[in-house]
Amino acid sequence: MKTRKRIFWITSGVILLIFVGFFFVLISGMPDLTELENVNPAQVTRIFSQDDKVIHELFVYNRVWIPLDLIPDHVIKAALATEDRDFFHHWGINVKHIPRAVWVNLRSLGFRQGFSTITMQVARNLFNKKIGFQRNILRKLREILTAIQIERTYSKEEILEMYLNLSYFGRGAYGIQSAAKKYFNKEVSDLTPEEGALLIGLLKGPAIYSPIRHPDRAVARRNLVLHNMVVCNYLSQTEYDSLKQTPLLTATEEGVLGIAPYFTEYVRQQLNALQDSLNVNVYEDGLRVYTTLHTAYQAAMDSAIRKHMPALQERVMEHLKEWKEENEIPDSVFAEETEVQIAFIALDHRNGHILAMVGGRDFEKSKFNRAVQAK
Known part of the structure; x- marks a missing residue:
């Protein structure tokens, strides 16, 4: 006994x-309670010219946070219809979907069927380093508990806003605003219903349903999202029949990014030197940095260099031709060693503001800025 x-x-x-x-x-x-209450995801810092054009971006994650009230209603409904139809009726987890997921996973002896809600996806996106990346029971339990805590901390609208701003849409775009710019070169507020449906369709697998690499898959997935909206009474059958026939049209993101690489690198170095004293992180805090550079002056400087540089290069090579032959210098070596470099700065004489800058012939080949670093 x-x-x-x-x-x-x-x-x-x-x-x-x-x-x-x-x-x-x-x-x-x-995550602890403090982390949950102080969500601060990394955002893009944008560098502006004095004529209010974005000339460079600094980021870890290409994300521009956009408030929920600026996101079209059809985009929100597409997300709800496809990702979590019971979002406004659960408390972080949808218990109705758990038995089926467990049964499918037991039969397959793996993790083939998920039951993630929008809130659980927010938990994973916010705290993936803590929760973990592996598909196992431990990670799923952490996801569930974190999702419940998120529901207790934030309103449903706040959770939806986080979801649409945190999610990855492929091609380096984090959040619906960056995705709208990346795939359609427009603001999220200007998205049409079929464009919004395509972006929401990417959430399941940005690489698998990429409209760039797999347009047929992307259209099929887009139409499935539109069909889900019909099922949820967000679209009429007539609207669906019309929208599903819309051809896939994407657009390359335009702008003046990269117009002044030597100048923006100079600005980045200045920001790096200042960020500790200003208590900011220039790569994560979503700053708006305004500079004195004017894109019209920069474009004029670049145009003049392109126009006159070939003639200058030819004069130098002609002058050194005899030296090349005497020393039997190979053509490839001669071309590289005699490449003419250049440096220009245009200043406003009234205040010393930099209006345009070129620090070398090719920024990709040499980032050494001869305009400010040469002694």
Whole structure:
């Protein structure tokens, strides 16, 4: 009898220790309350010219945060219809979907069927380093518990805003605004229903449903999203029949990014030197940096260099031709060693503001800025 009691208590103790150990492993990978209440995802810092054009961007993640009220209603409905139809009726997890997911996964002896809600996806996107990347039970439990805490901390509208701004849409675009610019070269507020449906369709697999690499898949996925909107009474059948026939039209993102690489690199270096004293992170804080450069002056300087540089290069090579032949210099070496470099700065004489800058012939070949670094 005593032996049985001893075995019982030992077994109970071992089970308790295993449970306590598992509990501590579980909570060790979860965000604390302070992290949940102070969500601050990395955003793009934009550098502007004095004529109010974006000339460069600094970022870890290409994300521009956009408020929910600036996102078209049809985009929000497409997300709800496709990703989480019961979003406004659950508390972070949808218990109706769990039994089916468990059954499918048991039959396949793997993780083939998920039951993630929008809130669970927000938890994963916000705290993926803590929650983990591997598809296992531990990660899923952390996801569930974090999602429940998010629901207790934020309103449904705030969670939706986070979801649409945090999600990855492929091609380096994080958030619906960056995706709208990347795929359609427009603001998210200008998206049409079929364009919004295509972007929401990317959430399942940005590489698989890429409109650039797999246009047929992208259209099929877009039309599925539109069909989901019909099922949820967000679209009429007539609207769906019309929209699904719309051809796939994407656009290359335009702008003046890269117009003054030597200048923007100079600005980046100045920002790096200042960020500690200003208590900012120039790569994550979504700053708007205004400069004195004017794109018209920069374009004129670049045009003049392109126009006159070939003649200058030819004069130098002609002048050194005899030296090349005397020393039997190979053509490839001669061309590289005699490449003419250039440096220009246009200043406003009234205040010393830099209006345009060129620090070399080719920024990709040499980032050394001869306009400000040469001694």
